Amino acid sequence: xxxxxxxxxxxxxxxxxxxxxxxxxxxxxxxxxxxxxxxxxxxxxxxxxxxxxxxxxxxxxxxxxxxxxxxxxxxxxxxxxxxxxxxxxxxxxxxxxxxxxxxxxxxxxxxxxxxxxxxxxxxxxxxxxxxxxxxxxxxxxxxxxxxxxxxxxxxxxxxxxxxxxxxxxxxxxxxxxxxxxxxxxxxxxxxxxxxxxxxxxxxxxxxxxxxxxxxxxxxxxxxxxxxxxxxxxxxxxxxxxxxxxxxxxxxxxxxxxxxxxxxxxxxxxxxxxxxxxxxxxxxxxxxxxxxxxxxxxxxxxxxxxxxxxxxxxxxxxxxxxxxxxxxxxxxxxxxxxx
Amino acid sequence: xxxxxxxxxxxxxxxxxxxxxxxxxxxxxxxxxxxxxxxxxxxxxxxxxxxxxxxxxxxxxxxxxxxxxxxxxxxxxxxxxxxxxxxxxxxxxxxxxxxxxxxxxxxxxxxxxxxxxxxxxxxxxxxxxxxxxxxxxxxxxxxxxxxxxxxxxxxxxxxxxxxxxxxxxxxxxxxxxxxxxxxxxxxxxxxxxxxxxxxxxxxxxxxxxxxxxxxxxxxxxxxxxxxxxxxxxxxxxxxxxxxxxxxxxxxxxxxxxxxxxxxxxxxxxxxxxxxxxxxxxxxxxxxxxxxxxxxxxxxxxxxxxxxxxxxxxxxxxxxxxxxxxxxxxxxxxxxxxx
Numbered sequence: 001x002x003x004x005x006x007x008x009x010x011x012x013x014x015x016x017x018x019x020x021x022x023x024x025x026x027x028x029x030x031x032x033x034x035x036x037x038x039x040x041x042x043x044x045x046x047x048x049x050x051x052x053x054x055x056x057x058x059x060x061x062x063x064x065x066x067x068x069x070x071x072x073x074x075x076x077x078x079x080x081x082x083x084x085x086x087x088x089x090x091x092x093x094x095x096x097x098x099x100x101x102x103x104x105x106x107x108x109x110x111x112x113x114x115x116x117x118x119x120x121x122x123x124x125x126x127x128x129x130x131x132x133x134x135x136x137x138x139x140x141x142x143x144x145x146x147x148x149x150x151x152x153x154x155x156x157x158x159x160x161x162x163x164x165x166x167x168x169x170x171x172x173x174x175x176x177x178x179x180x181x182x183x184x185x186x187x188x189x190x191x192x193x194x195x196x197x198x199x200x201x202x203x204x205x206x207x208x209x210x211x212x213x214x215x216x217x218x219x220x221x222x223x224x225x226x227x228x229x230x231x232x233x234x235x236x237x238x239x240x241x242x243x244x245x246x247x248x249x250x251x252x253x254x255x256x257x258x259x260x261x262x263x264x265x266x267x268x269x270x271x272x273x274x275x276x277x278x279x280x281x282x283x284x285x286x287x288x289x290x291x292x293x294x295x296x297x298x299x300x301x302x303x304x305x306x307x308x309x310x311x312x313x314x315x316x317x318x319x320x321x322x323x324x325x326x327x328x329x330x331x332x333x334x335x336x337x338x
Numbered sequence: 339x340x341x342x343x344x345x346x347x348x349x350x351x352x353x354x355x356x357x358x359x360x361x362x363x364x365x366x367x368x369x370x371x372x373x374x375x376x377x378x379x380x381x382x383x384x385x386x387x388x389x390x391x392x393x394x395x396x397x398x399x400x401x402x403x404x405x406x407x408x409x410x411x412x413x414x415x416x417x418x419x420x421x422x423x424x425x426x427x428x429x430x431x432x433x434x435x436x437x438x439x440x441x442x443x444x445x446x447x448x449x450x451x452x453x454x455x456x457x458x459x460x461x462x463x464x465x466x467x468x469x470x471x472x473x474x475x476x477x478x479x480x481x482x483x484x485x486x487x488x489x490x491x492x493x494x495x496x497x498x499x500x501x502x503x504x505x506x507x508x509x510x511x512x513x514x515x516x517x518x519x520x521x522x523x524x525x526x527x528x529x530x531x532x533x534x535x536x537x538x539x540x541x542x543x544x545x546x547x548x549x550x551x552x553x554x555x556x557x558x559x560x561x562x563x564x565x566x567x568x569x570x571x572x573x574x575x576x577x578x579x580x581x582x583x584x585x586x587x588x589x590x591x592x593x594x595x596x597x598x599x600x601x602x603x604x605x606x607x608x609x610x611x612x613x614x615x616x617x618x619x620x621x622x623x624x625x626x627x628x629x630x631x632x633x634x635x636x637x638x639x640x641x642x643x644x645x646x647x648x649x650x651x652x653x654x655x656x657x658x659x660x661x662x663x664x665x666x667x668x669x670x671x672x673x674x675x676x
Contacts, residue, residue: 270604
């Protein structure tokens with residue numbers, strides 16, 4: 001088959017790779033209906049995270065089950081499935097507690113920017129849709145594999161409740177879907193921090209009531225202004241830099257929570273400041289698997305349309321352009337069709 | 339009156355001071371029935387936190403209202419009252435959210451190791467007992483002013499629920515009362531980290547089911563052993579050093595929370611480690627005022643006896659010995675009688 005391999009920063013190649021095979025009896029092979037480029041792929045693409053060897057890329061996927069191993073019971077060939085970027089058994093104590101991305105047997109998904117994908121722990125990892133979905137639902141279903149589940153987790157971790165004022169730091173796909181999640185959870189006021197007009201527009205479509213373009217001190221001041229000096233009840237940190245984390249913490253009221261889902265790069269938290277702020281923190285790689293059944297239902301019923309974050313659709317073999325467009329911020333998120 | 343002033347590290351003086359007077363119309367003057375030395379006073383006593391000028395010491399208090407200002411409505415002379423170490427109005431948005439120690443009008447209480455105390459914002463700060471309490475209840479009521487409320491907040495912040503396994507880092511008065519709090523909240527298993535036999539004994543009296551004497555890697559391993567490799571469901575951090583915070587974070591399962599109430603000294607949190615751990619964090623100066631009505635009831639009904647943490651009782655004029663005994667770990671906590 002053909003698949004995507006990153007050889008070095010900015011060196012994305014679409015090339016011949018071995019067809020995936022069942023290796024473990026819990027595996028499934030999925031023929032991908034769609035895949036995409038993640039904001040977290042850009043850390044490697046840009047050389048901020050090291051690329052030490054040619055790396056198969058992609059961890060977001062949905063498609064048709066082609067084959068399953070001998071231990072797979074609940075997933076069957078022919079089903080349309082979605083899974084998380086971490087395979088998980090869905091039975092260990094961490095999965096039972098809803099933190100599937102800390103599963104005791106977790107395995108990262110690699111190489112999903114391809115035609116086929118081997119998914120370990122298929123029964124625990126994959127969730128099937130009730131029926132074979134219409135093509136127009138596929139972009140939204142694809143987002144459930146990572147970015148929508150991640151935005152949703154940010155809102156859950158920040159304890160968003162009906163009537164709250166929620167701030168969202170970051171206007172990438174995750175931040176925008178954090179806005180959608182907060183809106184869906186009944187937030188009364190949603191402040192999107194964004195400087196980019198097309199992203200502001202989508203944030204408003206997803207439910208943002210206010211846009212803050214300032215950053216740093218001025219950004220905090222703007223949020224304090226909007227909230228009568230109190231701060232946001234809940235804040236979603238969807239970037240992962242030291243600046244964005246400070247922005248999130250300082251924008252939140254005492255007793256409020258920051259849900260942080262941007263993979264931290266160079267983030268150090270001052271214990272004394274955190275203590276005196278009374279702001280709570282919960283984050284990490286989103287346990288997307290926990291939310292799949294609920295979010296699949298919302299998508300299939302047409303209640304949410306997170307697929308709107310894809311503003312560039314390419315054939316899979318043009319994957320390198322998908323990276324470039326996101327790197328240059330010409331695209332929010334690139335969908336790839338095998 | 340006579341009161342306690344810290345002039346320099348280890349230089350505690352009990353000396354003549356001005357009698358406190360009503361300054362603001364919201365003030366009350368309280369004749370103290372008992373006061374005590376706090377673990378946080380030791381940071382200054384030991385010179386770890388700087389002493390830049392002679393400082394009136396003490397922030398834990400209970401006693402009889404002697405006089406109130408013209409704006410005070412709910413508190414009356416003759417009542418027995420307890421208040422937090424921060425005065426708070428109990429009406430601002432932060433108080434309404436239960437975070438009184440971040441009150442928009444908060445004022446620190448200073449100089450409570452004395453005969454009399456001026457308490458600002460008396461209506462918001464002080465809570466009266468239903469009746470004048472018996473003398474034997476006074477030590478327990480005094481703990482509600484800080485250490486018991488702080489241990490309770492640690493357990494609330496760590497989201498302790500019935501049936502949970504809870505780890506407590508720190509065997510000072512706050513840690514021990516964290517054990518009592520977790521027990522009262524229905525924790526099934528409470529692991530106290532302590533190397534000191536008398537403190538281990540009190541921890542067991544308060545409900546600890548397991549004692550871990552190891553620290554660092556070995557301490558984490560011991561907690562993982564006790565919890566079948568999973569980690570504690572909730573952890574109470576009651577020290578405030580970099581080591582104790584790492585200990586707490588690493589002892590907690592993914593999705594579990596650390597409630598941190600030890601005032602941080604030199605604590606820096608690595609964002610990437612926090613992210614990958616899936617451990618949540620909430621802490622800060624305990625909003626003791628939130629818990630006063632509930633805890634007063636528990637003490638007055640004889641359901642909890644947190645006053646057991648006082649293992650040294652001195653006349654107030656011997657306050658310097660109270661500091662020395664705690665500094666040398668001869669005493670867990672020193673009660674002072676004016």
